Amino acid sequence: MWLVSVRSGLTSVSSSLYKRWRHHEVGRDTIFALSSGHGKCGVAVIRTSGPASGEALQKLTGWRQHPLPRRATLTGLRSPKSGELLDRGLVIWFSGPRSFTGEDCCEYYVHGGPAVVSGVLEALGDVPTLRPAEPGEFTKRAFQNGKLDLTEVEGLGDLIHAETEVQRRQALRQMSGELGQLYQQWSNRLVTALAHVEAYIDFSEDDNVEEGVLTQVDSAVRALCGELEEHLRDCRRGERLRDGIHVVIAGATNAGKSSLLNTMCQKPAAIVSPIAGTTRDVVETALNIGGYPVILSDTAGLRDSEDAIEQEGMRRARERHSDADILVAVIDSSEVPPSKSSVLSHLHLLCSSSQGDTPRDVILVLNKVDLLHQEAIAHLQELCEDPELPPTCLLSCQTGQGVTQFLSVLKQILESICGDPLQGAPSLTQTRHRLHLTGCLDALGRYATYREQDLVLAAEELRIAHRQLGGITGRVGAEEILDIIFRDFCIGK
Structure with missing residues (x-):
């Protein structure tokens, strides 16, 4: 009876081990995919990962043994079925666990024409033990095999999608662990x-x-x-840098908000018209300012209106004002007396239009200075130095005057919000x-x-x-x- 019990226990243990082994083997099938970008290019990189990577390499090259790891070898690649030459390219063998995924890997550097890439991928697909990789599966295996933790995986994803220099620095630091x-x-x-x-x-x-x-x-x-x-x-510094800093242009109708957007984008992204209330919806565009990612939004002008569509545009504008990281308050300097009290009054109306808390940072733009006399400009220049006002810029979207100074002020605020991702503790x-x-x-x-x-x-x-x-x-x-x-x-x- 005791022996039967022991045998039953051993059988149960063996069955459990067999199931775990089968699960492990199924999870370790060999995968392949194009690792470089799609489309015509000089060189394309195709990667395999898994225990059959060596077998696939031998079938495509005719080699009897694996090459030395991490050394590039020029060779011909042939179809396992027909033996037809597909291309001549470089092959690099990575023996596990010293590879990106921790498994046996091979990388094929072939010419980047669509026909060549398609032929090599089809040849790998003809190897019975290989299958196409699912999205992100190479990185997933690197995580499962302890080569990367989740923060490093996320850093790798951010590095791939980084569009600005500062995003690249932050992603690279996170990917480094x-x-x-x-x-x-x-x-x-x-x-x-x-x-x-x-x-x-x-x-x-x-x-x-x-x-x-x-x-x-x-x-x-x-x-x-x-x-x-x-x-x-x-202050969500790293998240803002990763996702983009929201800069919202606000102001009354015909203050020059859309003109400022077009000037910053250097293209006609928004319609500009002398007719008041032209912009009725939020016009959004992504910019790179000094290496910092910016999501720039032009909003409807604020004024009293009975037009239902314009009222909806102003409601959306106020929502964006509330969500802004930086609010660029544009005032038509040709219509506002060049005095501190009048400027503060207009600025208060713009900032108080936000639903909820006011933005953390405000830049005041006194636009259309090209329409002013020199004396009025001199008064405004003195006003720009007033410590009670936020950073203030004199600007003309028509002539380009003051645009460089405005962008410099904006960059300084972006730096204060996001900081340098290479300094201090990781964000x-x-x-x-x-x-x-x-x-x-x-x-x-x-x-x-x-x-x-x-x-x-x-x-x-x-x-x-x-x-x-x-x-x-x-x-x-x-x-x-x-x-x-x-x-x-x-x-x-």
Whole structure:
């Protein structure tokens, strides 16, 4: 009876191991795809990843052995079915785990004509053990094999989509692992704190745990809370840089808002007309200003109107004013007396039109200075130096006067909002990160509440906080806690 039970147990274990092995093998089929951009180009890169990469390489080249890893070799590529020469190109072999995905990989550098690329892809598809890769599957395998954490994966995605120099810097820094390392450091400290609390709960009666260990945990939690709060107080700097800074042009009708948009875009993106109320909807365009990504919006002019369509345009304009990171308030200087009180009055009307909080930054643009006499311009130039006014620029969209100064002021504000992504601690770049970090901070706050009431509940809050941090990097393991317990305490020695 006992033997039958043991055999049954072994069979169950064997069956479980077999299922796990089959699942592992199914998950490791070999994939291939075009890794460079589509369309005609000088060189195209085709990549394979998986255990059959070597077999595919041999079938396309006729080689009996794999080439030396990470060395480019010029060779002919032939169809496995017909033996027809498809192209002559470079081949680089990457032996796992020293590859991007952690698996055996091969990269084919072929001529970028559509017919060549199609022929090589079709040849790889003729290898029975290969299949086309799904979107993002190479990076997914790199994550699954521990080559990248989730923050590095997101950094890689941001680097691919970066359109400005500063976006590139931020994405490259995140892809290098700095953000993940910061979160992993915090995670390690949390694991240590949790392990010490668990050890105190389970073994304090055996006198195996030093006195004062909970005091050390409390101190560590307080320090971590302070670092998390400082990290979250970043005014969404990294997220703004990743998604684009919203700059909204506001003003009365015919103040020159659309002309300013066209001047900044250097193309007729918006209709310009002497007829008041021409712009009735939001006109939006993306710009690169000094390396910073800007989403520039021209909005309907504000005035009293009975026109239902124009009223809807003004409602949408006010919504954009409220959401703006930077509000560019345009005033027609030819219609406003060149005095501080009149300018402040117009500026107040524009900023108070926002629904909710006013924007963080405002640039005042006194447009159409080409229509003013020199004396009036001199008064306005003195006004620009007034400390009670926001940064003020004299400008003429008609002649281009003052545009360079305006763009310089705008760039300075963009720098103050986003900063230099290469300086200081790495920035939050994803809303997902912010949600996890907030959840972690909330759990640590609850730990302090439960600390004197129920140590078991307090330990659970530390565990929740650790899971929240692990959710950012994609690395959460219960084994870490046991490792630290037995490393730091001589229990059952």
